[in-house]
Amino acid sequence: MTTPETAERRTVSGGESRRTPSGAPPRRRRIRTEAVSGYLFVAPAVILFSVMGLYTIGYGFALSFAHWNGFTPTWKWVGLDNYADLLWRDPVYAPPVQAAALNTLWVMIFVPLLTVAVSFPLAVLLNQVRRLQGVLRSIYFVPYVTSGIAVYFAWRYILQPEGAINFLLGTLGLGSLQEPQGWLGNPDTALATLIVVIVWGNVPVAMLLYLTGLQSINPSVLEAAQLDGAGWWRTNVSVIWPLLMPLTGINVLLNLRESLHGFQTFLVMTNGGPAQHTNVLGLEAYRLAFLENLNPTLGLASALGWMLFVVAIVLALINLRVLRSRV
Structure with a gap:
């Protein structure tokens, strides 16, 4: 005998997936939950990139059309x-x-x-x-x-007038090449x-x-x-x-x-x-x-x-x- 509870959770012949009272398959609901969790995990990185990346790129591009010394509160737009x-x-x-x-x-x-x-x-x-x-x-x-x-x-020291390069050239008898x-x-x-x-x-x-x-x-x-x-x-x-x-x-x-x-x-x-x-x-x-x-x-x-x-x-x-x- 079929009761209301068993009717809600019945399995259709042929292997159809079990449905919840709301009508959505559990597997689909689980995938949806995992997707939401994934979006929540990547949201901080996306927000950080939007603020530190896209915003600064747009800000710098707009600044290229203005005069500004970094101290005054306003820009002076000059175009190209x-x-x-x-x-x-x-x-x-x-x-x-x-x-x-x-x-x-x-x-x-x-x-x-x-x-x-x-x-x-x-x-x-x-x-x-x-x-x-x-x-x-x-x-x-x-x-x-x-x-x-x-x-x-270190390179600056080597390339100085008294550095290793000139010293080596002088030692090898190539003083004419010294700087x-x-x-x-x-x-x-x-x-x-x-x-x-x-x-x-x-x-x-x-x-x-x-x-x-x-x-x-x-x-x-x-x-x-x-x-x-x-x-x-x-x-x-x-x-x-x-x-x-x-x-x-x-x-x-x-x-x-x-x-x-x-x-x-x-x-x-x-x-x-x-x-x-x-x-x-x-x-x-x-x-x-x-x-x-x-x-x-x-x-x-x-x-x-x-x-x-x-x-x-x-x-x-x-x-x-x-x-x-x-x-």
């Missing part, structure tokens, strides 16, 4: 004047930005190029080492994990020296990426190349290098981003000197925001930052397009 002043119109701000853009261009060309040129051969050689590979890998990675500020000050003003004090060598320092710090990550790619190559591919008569050089140039082209694109993109936005090395080691020969766009944006004759021009700094952001996006799209065309 900040961008025009930085690019060509203002005789005070435009020349330093143009000079910094040229220095940044040299850094963007030579840092990725030298990083790839040094890290790929190192990865190939390290991949052929059978003993102490982990120890050597750790040694090569030391420059990356060492505190940046400490490394920069009496120091390698960072000579306008002809300062930027090139900083590029070498940046490459020295970027090589470890690039080398590890290449090493990971080398260890993932199918050995049968290399054996086939050797059976076809390819030597060590031919195998690396015609087989391994094309296979690692996506990693090269990643390394180039990472170094381009660092070259475009990074300024810590230039700030600590030279502060843009001598005579602004090592001033870059990232450092110029920092100066406009915080060091502009005790009267910060945050609107100009924000405009310069957004121009750097647009350039970074364009470079990333070009890099992605090139990688897709080679796959």
Whole structure:
């Protein structure tokens, strides 16, 4: 005999799921509860990102169209004047930005190029080492994990007129190559020296990426190349290098981003000197925001930052397009 209680909880023949008095399957209700719990767990992170991320991005973008020194309660809206002043119109701000853009261009060309040129051969050689590979890998990675500020000050000491570089050159009888003003004090060598320092710090990550790619190559591919008569050089140039082209694109993109936005090395080691020969766009944006004759021009700094952001996006799209065309 069927009672009202059993009618509410009856199971339909054929395996239909049991229903609650409200008519919803327990499994569906459980999934709904788990979804609500998941949303509650991620809500703090979403709120934090909305406040610290989206809000600050929008705030900075709006600031790029205004004049503001960070102290007055109101902004002065100027539209695109900040961008025009930085690019060509203002005789005070435009020349330093143009000079910094040229220095940044040299850094963007030579840092990725030298990083790839040094890290790929190192990865190939390290991949052929059978003993102490982990120890050597750790040694090569030391420059990356060492505190940046400490490394920069160590480099400054090495590159001084009485530093280790000039001392070593004098000991080897190459005194004509010494720099009496120091390698960072000579306008002809300062930027090139900083590029070498940046490459020295970027090589470890690039080398590890290449090493990971080398260890993932199918050995049968290399054996086939050797059976076809390819030597060590031919195998690396015609087989391994094309296979690692996506990693090269990643390394180039990472170094381009660092070259475009990074300024810590230039700030600590030279502060843009001598005579602004090592001033870059990232450092110029920092100066406009915080060091502009005790009267910060945050609107100009924000405009310069957004121009750097647009350039970074364009470079990333070009890099992605090139990688897709080679796959």
